[in-house]
Amino acid sequence: MTDQTPAIPPYWTRLGSFFLYPLSLESLLACCAFGLLAGLASILFIPANLVMGGVLLVATLRYGYKVLERTARGHLDDSRILFDSVHGGKYLPYKQFVVIAVGLTLCAYAASVAGAHLALVLLVSFALLLPANTMLLAVTNDLGESMSPPRLWELIHGIGMPYLGLCACLLLLSSGSGALLGLLAPLVPDALLGAVSGFLGGYFTIVMFRLMGYALYQYHEELGLAVDVGFERQAAALTPSDPARQRAEQSVRLLKEGRYGEAIAQARAEVDAQPGDLAANLRLHRLLLAVPGQTQAMLAHARGWLPSLTRPGHEHYAIETLEAIWQHQEDYQPDQPRLILPLASAMLAAHRGDGTARLIRNFDQRFPGHADTPAIYLLGARLLIEHKRDEAQARRVLAAVRQHYPGSPAAAEAARLDGLLDRLAAAASAAAPTP
Numbered sequence: 001m002t003d004q005t006p007a008i009p010p011y012w013t014r015l016g017s018f019f020l021y022p023l024s025l026e027s028l029l030a031c032c033a034f035g036l037l038a039g040l041a042s043i044l045f046i047p048a049n050l051v052m053g054g055v056l057l058v059a060t061l062r063y064g065y066k067v068l069e070r071t072a073r074g075h076l077d078d079s080r081i082l083f084d085s086v087h088g089g090k091y092l093p094y095k096q097f098v099v100i101a102v103g104l105t106l107c108a109y110a111a112s113v114a115g116a117h118l119a120l121v122l123l124v125s126f127a128l129l130l131p132a133n134t135m136l137l138a139v140t141n142d143l144g145e146s147m148s149p150p151r152l153w154e155l156i157h158g159i160g161m162p163y164l165g166l167c168a169c170l171l172l173l174s175s176g177s178g179a180l181l182g183l184l185a186p187l188v189p190d191a192l193l194g195a196v197s198g199f200l201g202g203y204f205t206i207v208m209f210r211l212m213g214y215a216l217y218q219y220h221e222e223l224g225l226a227v228d229v230g231f232e233r234q235a236a237a238l239t240p241s242d243p244a245r246q247r248a249e250q251s252v253r254l255l256k257e258g259r260y261g262e263a264i265a266q267a268r269a270e271v272d273a274q275p276g277d278l279a280a281n282l283r284l285h286r287l288l289l290a291v292p293g294q295t296q297a298m299l300a301h302a303r304g305w306l307p308s309l310t311r312p313g314h315e316h317y318a319i320e321t322l323e324a325i326w327q328h329q330e331d332y333q334p335d336q337p338r339l340i341l342p343l344a345s346a347m348l349a350a351h352r353g354d355g356t357a358r359l360i361r362n363f364d365q366r367f368p369g370h371a372d373t374p375a376i377y378l379l380g381a382r383l384l385i386e387h388k389r390d391e392a393q394a395r396r397v398l399a400a401v402r403q404h405y406p407g408s409p410a411a412a413e414a415a416r417l418d419g420l421l422d423r424l425a426a427a428a429s430a431a432a433p434t435p
Contacts (some may be wrong), residue, residue, distance in 0.1 A: 038198020
């Protein structure tokens with residue numbers, strides 16, 4: 001796989017989708033049909049019920065093989081499985097029976113010749129090879145090739161260690177139908193138990209074959225398997241589109257090509273279409289900062305965008321924007337008085353003392369009688385305490401707040417701060433050594 005070719009998500013990250021797959025329309029109808037066949041078999045007598053059970057098993061496996069083959073060739077949609085196969089696969093279930101019979105016969109022969117221990121080793125090996133054999137049967141429809149040790153090893157080696165994880169998943173799934181049926185048995189009427197058993201058997205079979213098909217598709221390049229839908233098309237289908245990311249990538253491409261005007265025009269058009277979009281405005285702001293000769297355009301956009309950045313959660317961008325403005329216009333202050341307090345509070349919380357002082361300077365003269373004046377004074381006192389270490393001047397400011405705005409929340413906070421300073425001073429005096 002080349003670095004430029006996107007890979008699809010590995011099978012172990014998509015296990016949930018395999019359980020949802022049998023609930024698509026065609027697969028769900030197939031499971032219902034299997035349930036009806038199982039229900040019919042449960043009410044028939046020998047040998048009719050055995051014949052019906054055999055028909056059910058063949059039908060379930062045949063549909064599972066079609067799911068496996070179609071998935072392995074890259075068709076991850078939920079349509080046209082029943083009548084869509086490269087080689088037909090009409091006799092695949094019977095070939096699977098032959099493989100199982102050969103494997104069990106070898107195990108039985110080993111038990112009779114060398115004892116149960118060797119037979120157990122062979123049985124475990126056969127169980128580990130069975131998924132590889134099933135996958136080869138599905139894509140080649142060749143019994144001999146699916147039993148060939150070199151071909152089996154080639155497939156297992158191509159997948160690598162994830163093959164063992166695949167076997168573990170299949171082992172758990174193979175027991176899922178019986179376990180779930182055991183839980184449902186007390187709740188289901190006896191007359192429907194056969195139908196439910198057939199439905200669950202079909203459901204878990206489809207999940208298992210879908211999983212094997214996806215694993216084959218995931219490693220089709222390593223295995224040399226021809227597919228109908230490559231990774232590029234599949235990745236685009238599986239990955240939800242992100243318009244913002246696409247626009248950002250397009251801007252980067254235009255900048256690399258030196259097409260600054262087009263990049264700015266695209267970003268500006270995006271802002272015009274969505275004036276309140278934070279990402280769009282941030283992209284335009286940073287683009288105007290980066291491109292030479294766009295200082296005035298950056299200032300105009302930043303001054304217009306700044307009011308929307310006083311909302312909670314946007315403080316970081318507000319500080320970034322203000323500092324960008326001050327780099328080119330040192331004496332800038334927002335014209336709207338309602339912006340000063342939230343912006344200055346954000347600056348102080350970010351330990352930007354100089355920026356805080358810049359914003360609140362001469363606020364009472366610029367906006368006489370404004371409702372935020374007491375809070376601005378209080379902010380100034382905090383600035384003096386936390387950044388200037390000038391407690392004496394801070395106490396004078398706090399006293400002025402309490403005197404001139406006695407009924408305001410700022411006055412109550414000023415009293416609290418004044419008391420805190422008193423306690424700190426008392427504690428410092430007590431800790432000081434006596435001469």
